[in-house]
Amino acid sequence: MTDQKLIPEQSGPAAEAFLSVRDLRIHFDTDDGLVRSVDGVSFDLAPGKTLGIVGESGSGKSVTSLGIMGLHRSKRARISGEIWLEGEELVGASADRVRQLRGRKMAMIFQDPLTAMHPYYTVGQQIVEAYRVHHPAASKKEAKVRAVEMLDRVGIPQPDRRVDDYPHQFSGGMRQRAMIAMALVNDPSLLIADEPTTALDVTVQAQILDLIRDLQQEFGSAVIIITHDLGVVAELADDILVMYGGKCIERGPATTLFDAPEHPYTWGLLGSMPRLDRDLQERLVPVRGTPPSLINVPSGCAFHPRCPYAELTGGRSVSELPVLTEAGPGHHAACHLPTADRHRIFADEIAPRL
Amino acid sequence: MTDTQATAVPAPAPSQDREPLLRVTDLQRHFPITKGVLRRQSGAVRAVDGISFSVMPGETLGVVGESGCGKSTMGRLVTRLDEPTGGKVEFEGTDITHLSTGRMRPLRKDIQIIFQDPYSSLNPRHTVGTIVGAPFRLQKVATEGGVKKAVQELLELCGLSPEHYNRYPHEFSGGQRQRIGIARALALRPKMIVADEPVSALDVSIQAQVVNLLDDLQKELGLTYLIIAHDLSVVRHVSDRVAVMYLGKIVEIADRDSLYAAPTHPYTVALMSAVPVPDPRRKERRERILLTGDVPSPINPPSGCRFRTRCWKAQDICASQEPPLLELRPGHQSACHFPENTEA
Numbered sequence: 001m002t003d004q005k006l007i008p009e010q011s012g013p014a015a016e017a018f019l020s021v022r023d024l025r026i027h028f029d030t031d032d033g034l035v036r037s038v039d040g041v042s043f044d045l046a047p048g049k050t051l052g053i054v055g056e057s058g059s060g061k062s063v064t065s066l067g068i069m070g071l072h073r074s075k076r077a078r079i080s081g082e083i084w085l086e087g088e089e090l091v092g093a094s095a096d097r098v099r100q101l102r103g104r105k106m107a108m109i110f111q112d113p114l115t116a117m118h119p120y121y122t123v124g125q126q127i128v129e130a131y132r133v134h135h136p137a138a139s140k141k142e143a144k145v146r147a148v149e150m151l152d153r154v155g156i157p158q159p160d161r162r163v164d165d166y167p168h169q170f171s172g173g174m175r176q177r178a179m180i181a182m183a184l185v186n187d188p189s190l191l192i193a194d195e196p197t198t199a200l201d202v203t204v205q206a207q208i209l210d211l212i213r214d215l216q217q218e219f220g221s222a223v224i225i226i227t228h229d230l231g232v233v234a235e236l237a238d239d240i241l242v243m244y245g246g247k248c249i250e251r252g253p254a255t256t257l258f259d260a261p262e263h264p265y266t267w268g269l270l271g272s273m274p275r276l277d278r279d280l281q282e283r284l285v286p287v288r289g290t291p292p293s294l295i296n297v298p299s300g301c302a303f304h305p306r307c308p309y310a311e312l313t314g315g316r317s318v319s320e321l322p323v324l325t326e327a328g329p330g331h332h333a334a335c336h337l338p339t340a341d342r343h344r345i346f347a348d349e350i351a352p353r354l
Numbered sequence: 355m356t357d358t359q360a361t362a363v364p365a366p367a368p369s370q371d372r373e374p375l376l377r378v379t380d381l382q383r384h385f386p387i388t389k390g391v392l393r394r395q396s397g398a399v400r401a402v403d404g405i406s407f408s409v410m411p412g413e414t415l416g417v418v419g420e421s422g423c424g425k426s427t428m429g430r431l432v433t434r435l436d437e438p439t440g441g442k443v444e445f446e447g448t449d450i451t452h453l454s455t456g457r458m459r460p461l462r463k464d465i466q467i468i469f470q471d472p473y474s475s476l477n478p479r480h481t482v483g484t485i486v487g488a489p490f491r492l493q494k495v496a497t498e499g500g501v502k503k504a505v506q507e508l509l510e511l512c513g514l515s516p517e518h519y520n521r522y523p524h525e526f527s528g529g530q531r532q533r534i535g536i537a538r539a540l541a542l543r544p545k546m547i548v549a550d551e552p553v554s555a556l557d558v559s560i561q562a563q564v565v566n567l568l569d570d571l572q573k574e575l576g577l578t579y580l581i582i583a584h585d586l587s588v589v590r591h592v593s594d595r596v597a598v599m600y601l602g603k604i605v606e607i608a609d610r611d612s613l614y615a616a617p618t619h620p621y622t623v624a625l626m627s628a629v630p631v632p633d634p635r636r637k638e639r640r641e642r643i644l645l646t647g648d649v650p651s652p653i654n655p656p657s658g659c660r661f662r663t664r665c666w667k668a669q670d671i672c673a674s675q676e677p678p679l680l681e682l683r684p685g686h687q688s689a690c691h692f693p694e695n696t697e698a
Contacts (some may be wrong), residue, residue: 203628204648207646231412254634273562274587277631
């Protein structure tokens, strides 16, 4: 670790970045103890780029995204760190200021469009509301024209008729399209999609992923896509961040992350999924054990109880917290194993069975 | 993965000379839609609309399809948790289609089911011991050394610790709960297990553990599986043969390798091309067939071929004539007028 460069953890946004998150921590005070949902996550996102956040349930990926949107305003949530959006810091900003930005500069697509949409209002009314909140000068009529235009853009047939339908009259895929229309109605420069396709069938998932990709090219927004499906991030993301136990354990460009993953957890994830593009494996290689509780995160490296290589670090994985270090150009991993050893293990043991 | 076959079972190829364990012929389930005070039937949801297949002993048949295609209903019909409205289900040569609850009970020892959601399929007020021991009590099966010992052995077989006997389901994670569900299904040493989306509620790293467990149990106990899932890559990993369902019908059924190497039904082709692949470089190269629109309603399925409304190859004949399920290659049946990947 001596000659390796530490990633810049200094405060303030990176120069070219559009969104910079620095040492974000979101903890919740509960009756059972302090839940460290997000514990020191940092990343940068350039305009027009896509960041994929991958992790299992309870790894803190959704909490991170809600934190960026400023949706953890309860007394129980303790947020620290910095979130810079186009040079503006959001953690310390007033609730009113964040509300002005939310929906306008940053918007979100939620996982389950049936619960995220209001059942009592028509789809059109909900899009109109989102538009008029940020365009107070617009008349109802103009807003409705805009809503129809957006529904058309996301591929809903007969948008001028469907605009007056209620969410339950839409199918799952169409509801997700309507949610995307609602999120994009104000041309946000940051779009966060939290498991946008998990509730959908594969054929519809492919349609929605294509739509997100097209719209991103058209609107030039930066996108954060949160998912547990490595296939989905591979389709969309330029950069990938792997989360485990509330921390970022690996971060890098999509191509190198899939070809030469650095962290044993990422190896485990890739090894445990059956793949259609490879020859049939005799047997899957699962990650042993279960994901940790965020109240009692294991000491040292949170992954050490499940890591097959934890013994090779001479006890450091139990006692010492690994930091993200650069393992390749733009590719960081938080692991105690020396980079050379990791590359050897990956080449000898992991790569042949992937 | 030919060795998923139990050791006692010979290779599956010549299917005529062996009796299938399960044979389903023209199975139907129409859910009535009633209207008005008199509850007169005004229509029907044709959830399962005439499907036929058979499962050989020791074999794994995977069933894939999108939500609403009737695959779960089919699983419930085969296990007789639901009453078919037509067709025939035979288990080991016995017709079980309309057996009464009492007559069905002895057969329940042989067919068991694993449910999708490990959170709602275990009674939260019962201990693991009670849950896994219930089949013994219900079937009045005497076990050597008592029920407790048998349950603890089952827990161990499924990768849980025997000390878990007195714990409650909420103390376990999703993967462990699914193991409890599997232990319960295995209690009476069934011949056949129907698994309805056994891994879709689990995290990726846990999915692999459960898939491997199912694999090991099949080898060890010579089980026959009917695995229902929507994830094509999981189905490829576990199955010997695969059936693809669309709107209550089987559109293609074939050996696993034949189906994945050269799918013939356009729907199967489209499904496979839609699966996201964890390889960022492939996204530019690959040709993806994007289906437009949604699955039509099973209340009014399209005439002729049900897939024709979303099919890029559809012609006039597809609307007027329903394509029969024909054997295009040995062991590979497909219901399409214009199949893909065939050298005619």
